[in-house]
Amino acid sequence: MSRTAAVLLVLLLAVPAPRAFAAGKKAAGSTQTSQKSSTSSESKSSETPPAQAKPAEAPPSDAPVKQTEEPSMDFDLLEPSTSAESPRLIDPEMEAAIARRRTMLTIHQVTGLTMAATLAATVIVGQLNFNDVYRGGGDTGRYKGWHTGLAIASTTLFAGTAMLGLLAPTPFKKELRLDTITLHKVFMSLATAGMLTQIVLGLVTASQEGKLSQVDLATAHQVIGYATLGAVSAGALMIVF
Numbered sequence: 001m002s003r004t005a006a007v008l009l010v011l012l013l014a015v016p017a018p019r020a021f022a023a024g025k026k027a028a029g030s031t032q033t034s035q036k037s038s039t040s041s042e043s044k045s046s047e048t049p050p051a052q053a054k055p056a057e058a059p060p061s062d063a064p065v066k067q068t069e070e071p072s073m074d075f076d077l078l079e080p081s082t083s084a085e086s087p088r089l090i091d092p093e094m095e096a097a098i099a100r101r102r103t104m105l106t107i108h109q110v111t112g113l114t115m116a117a118t119l120a121a122t123v124i125v126g127q128l129n130f131n132d133v134y135r136g137g138g139d140t141g142r143y144k145g146w147h148t149g150l151a152i153a154s155t156t157l158f159a160g161t162a163m164l165g166l167l168a169p170t171p172f173k174k175e176l177r178l179d180t181i182t183l184h185k186v187f188m189s190l191a192t193a194g195m196l197t198q199i200v201l202g203l204v205t206a207s208q209e210g211k212l213s214q215v216d217l218a219t220a221h222q223v224i225g226y227a228t229l230g231a232v233s234a235g236a237l238m239i240v241f
Contacts, residue, residue, distance in 0.1 A: 093171075094171045094172075097169040097171035098171055100168075100169055101168045101169045101170070101171065104164050104167070104168040104169075105164070105165070105168055107164055108161055108164040108165045108168070109239060111157055111160055111161040111164065112161045112235075112236060112239070113236060113240075114157055115154060115157035115158050115160075115161050115232070116229075116232050116233060116236050118150060118153050118154040118157055119154040119158070119228070119229055119232055120229060120233075121150050121154075122147065122150035122151050122153075122154045122225070123225050123226060123229050125143055125146045125147045125150055126143075126147045126150075126151075126221075126222065126225055127222065128143045128147075129143035129144055129146075129147045130218060130222055133218070134215055134218055151198075151202065155195060155199065158191075158192075158195050158232075162188070162192065165188075180238045180239070181238070183234075183235075183238045184235045184238035184239055185235075187231045187232070187234040187235035187238065188231070188232070188235040190228075190231040191228050191231035191232045191235060194224055194225075194227055194228030194231060195228055197224050197228075198221065198224055198225055198228060201217060201220060201221040201224065202221060204217055205217040205218050205221055
């Protein structure tokens, strides 16, 4: 009985060993299988191409269009000038001379027009006095005082106007050319010669009272008076127009 029990005990101990070996072998196979599956999955994932980006969907036709901001119209057509940005150098003396010249020439124009009107009145009254004395007007002498007074006034205005034009400062050099200013100077130079001649003829004519030469001198005085008035009028027109 003891021998039989010993055999059974040996059998019982010997049976679990193959099972454990089979279980271990099964576990090792499952481990290798899992490693192979992970390796194959990694190779598949590396061979699989990346997914393409999905194109953006176009907005529906009835969707509101977003308005873009209009460009500003505040811009310069020309490039900024460097000279305009830099401060301009101003000469105080030149600025003062220009201002003084402008003032004197403005007065020159006013007195010149006044002188022209006074000279026209002098010529008209002088013609009336000539008719009264030398053309059968009775030699009443009613125009003589008016003619003398207007002659003095027109001569004084002429001299003052000329001095304003000559003494006006010239801060900048001006080239000589044929323009209205040059023509004005030419006509007024002729008028100056006429005025000087009129003064001399007027005094000589008055001194020849009662002589035959007085008529000739008075006639020359009359003609030069009209010529002087014409030169003054032409010079004034060059400035006004």
